[in-house]
Amino acid sequence: MSELKVRNFGPIKAGYQGNGGWLDIKKVTVFVGNQGSGKSTVAKLISTCIWMEKALVRGGIKAKDLEIYNRFRKKYCAYQNIHNFFRKDSEIEFRGMAYSFAYKDSAFKVEKNQPGGYLIPKVMYVPAERNFINAVIQPEKLRYLPLTLYAFLEEFIRANEEIEDAVHLPINNLAYAFDKKKRAFKLLGDEYEILLSEASSGLQSSVPLFLVSKNLSEGIDKSTGFTKTRLSFEKKEKIRKELLKILTDDKTNDSVKSGAVDLLSSITKNDCFINIVEEPEQNLFPDSQQKMLHSLLEFNGKNTGNKLIMTTHSPYLINYLTLAVKADELKEKIETAGELKEKVKTENLGKLNDIVPLKSALKSDDLAIYELNEIDGSIKSLEVYDGLPSDENKLNERLGKSNELFACLLEIQQGLGL
Numbered sequence: 004m005s006e007l008k009v010r011n012f013g014p015i016k017a018g019y020q021g022n023g024g025w026l027d028i029k030k031v032t033v034f035v036g037n038q039g040s041g042k043s044t045v046a047k048l049i050s051t052c053i054w055m056e057k058a059l060v061r062g063g064i065k066a067k068d069l070e071i072y073n074r075f076r077k078k079y080c081a082y083q084n085i086h087n088f089f090r091k092d093s094e095i096e097f098r099g100m101a102y103s104f105a106y107k108d109s110a111f112k113v114e115k116n117q118p119g120g121y122l123i124p125k126v127m128y129v130p131a132e133r134n135f136i137n138a139v140i141q142p143e144k145l146r147y148l149p150l151t152l153y154a155f156l157e158e159f160i161r162a163n164e165e166i167e168d169a170v171h172l173p174i175n176n177l178a179y180a181f182d183k184k185k186r187a188f189k190l191l192g193d194e195y196e197i198l199l200s201e202a203s204s205g206l207q208s209s210v211p212l213f214l215v216s217k218n219l220s221e222g223i224d225k226s227t228g229f230t231k232t233r234l235s236f237e238k239k240e241k242i243r244k245e246l247l248k249i250l251t252d253d254k255t256n257d258s259v260k261s262g263a264v265d266l267l268s269s270i271t272k273n274d275c276f277i278n279i280v281e282e283p284e285q286n287l288f289p290d291s292q293q294k295m296l297h298s299l300l301e302f303n304g305k306n307t308g309n310k311l312i313m314t315t316h317s318p319y320l321i322n323y324l325t326l327a328v329k330a331d332e333l334k335e336k337i338e339t340a341g342e343l344k345e346k347v348k349t350e351n352l353g354k355l356n357d358i359v360p361l362k363s364a365l366k367s368d369d370l371a372i373y374e375l376n377e378i379d380g381s382i383k384s385l386e387v388y389d390g391l392p393s394d395e396n397k398l399n400e401r402l403g404k405s406n407e408l409f410a411c412l413l414e415i416q417q418g419l420g421l
Contacts, residue, residue, distance in 0.1 A: 004028065007049055008096040013088030014041040016380025019373070025098070026382070029371040031303065032312045035321065035385075036375030042314035043131075043281055045375070045382075047083035049312060050128045050279050052097040052104055055079060057124055059113070060101050066113035069104075075111040082150050083128070122274035122308040125219055129155055131281040134208040137188055137199040159211045162218035163188070172213060173294040174287075179210055205286035209295055216278055220302035220309065223276045275308030284317040293323045300327060300363040321372065321385075328367050330359035 005028040010018040019026050026032075028049060034042040058064045069075060080086040095106040100121040103114045128151045136156045148156070163181040169191055170179045178191040179199075188199035190206065199210055283299060284292040303311040315321070337343065337351050355361065372385035 005049075005053065005100070006098040007045070007052065008094070009045065009048060010094045011090050011092045012048075012095060013044045013085065014039055014377060014380055015044060015375075015382070017382075018380075019382040019384075021384055025096075026373060027371050028310065028312065030310055030369035031300070031324070031365060031371070032310070033321070033324065033370075033372045034312075034314045034375060035316070035372065037377045038316070040375035040377035041380070041382075042375055044085060044088060045373075046279050046281065046312055046314050047085050047128070048080075048095065048097075050126060050277075051079055051083055051085075052099065053124060053277055054126050055104065056097075056099040056102045057126065060121060060123065066102075066115070069113050070111055073109075075104075075106060084149060084151075123272075124275050124277045124308070124310075125223060125273040126277045127155070127158060127215065127219055127279065129212055129215070129278070129280040131285060133211050134204055134285070136211055137207050155211070155215065158215045158219070162214050165218060170214065170217070172210065173298045174206065174209060174291045177206075179214065203286070205288070205291060208285040209283075209287060209291070212280065212283065213295065213298055216280075216299060216302050219276050219278070220305050223273055223306050223309070275306050275310070276302075277310045277312070278303065279312040281314050282316065283313055284315060284320055289317075289319045292317060292319050296320060296323050296327075297360050297363040300365055301360065304362060304365075324365065324370060324372070326359050327363055327365040328370060330355055330361070331364035331366050334361060334364050 006025040007028060008018065008024045008026070009015050010024070018024050026045070032049075034045055036042050055064070055069065059066065059069075069079075076086050076089055080088075091109070093106065095104070097104040099116070101116055101118075103116060105112045105114070130149065130151045132149070132152050133155060135152070136159055164183070166179075166181050168180075171177075172179055172190075176193070180189045180191055181187070182189060188210075190197050190199055190202050190210070199207060202210075278299065280299065283295055287295060299311055299313075303309045313320075333355055334352065337348055337355070340348070343351075352361065373382050374385055375382050
């Protein structure tokens with residue numbers, strides 16, 4: 004498990020108030036809070052640190068390159084546009100499986116951890132501005148997009164190129180198709196067909212998110228041989244060096260080289276998918292928010308090493324996560340209840356699946372929800388009762404406040420005798 008500690012960075016001041024300041028980055032990690040509270044700031048730091056750890060492991064960068072004065076700030080944090088969030092007293096620490104990072108007193112330090120357990124991730128940051136990309140056919144002609152949006156756009160284009168048949172969407176009983184000749188993104192209904200750019204803002208936002216998440220998660224899931232057997236990175240690296248010797252040996256015949264290339268390709272694939280999503284609920288009706296969440300949870304569950312990190316303003320999303328946790332609890336009880344007949348188990352699992360798809364069920368220990376405070380810059384963990392996320396959070400408080408105000412309006416109406 005990875006961890007992050009952050010203080011005095013952007014809107015974050017005191018930082019996390021538990022666990023010595025360390026935020027656990029679990030299989031599903033959610034950041035809630037008011038606008039300007041730092042949700043995206045923390046998500047972007049996590050994305051940056053995970054990417055740097057991967058680059059170090061793969062040899063794309065070296066520790067000394069990261070430790071050059073201001074390189075972390077001006078290059079790697081600039082990619083996420085958080086380079087101006089630094090202060091003199093900013094502190095950032097990250098503990099990964101392979102490397103740990105520490106930024107303090109304007110100095111950045113890298114420490115290599117004990118080997119073992121590292122999985123190479125595909126890191127995808129999904130920005131809130133994603134509903135813009137449906138109108139873009141040739142990303143290479145756009146030079147001034149934010150880098151994260153440009154990277155997401157490229158993944159969207161690549162996912163479209165790999166579509167063979169229409170893809171069923173979880174929302175509105177629609178399908179999606181890419182016309183490769185006309186370079187057109189299309190939504191297919193029962194009796195109509197429209198361009199994605201003509202659809203509602205919710206669909207323009209959710210379709211790219213769904214398509215890229217599906218494509219990347221299934222790409223990891225379909226990885227062959229060495230990835231499936233979960234060789235450690237150290238063993239993979241040893242095999243990789245041996246294969247490179249074979250490939251550079253002039254005495255090796257073509258058929259052996261071809262086999263070596265295939266093996267080399269299989270062991271250099273990513274092992275897991277880190278999906279970092281800003282506002283998955285964006286412009287969606289609550290029922291559609293739930294369906295989108297179920298899809299993201301299903302994609303996240305395809306692989307042991309996958310992680311889903313989300314920022315949200317939606318109280319519905321938190322409540323739907325509670326349902327996903329409760330569904331997993333009931334699923335375990337039904338499957339392990341020896342006194343229940345198989346027919347009863349099947350019937351109840353079917354009922355459960357109608358409420359929360361079993362592929363989207365979530366273990367309580369795999370979920371962390373953090374609430375950020377825009378006033379004092381603090382972060383706290385959402386309380387958990389009997390393994391379920393508490394409904395005592397700012398998002399649900401706003402719903403409760405709305406009900407109270409409505410009750411006040413009714414009192415005025417009654418007082419007037421109307």
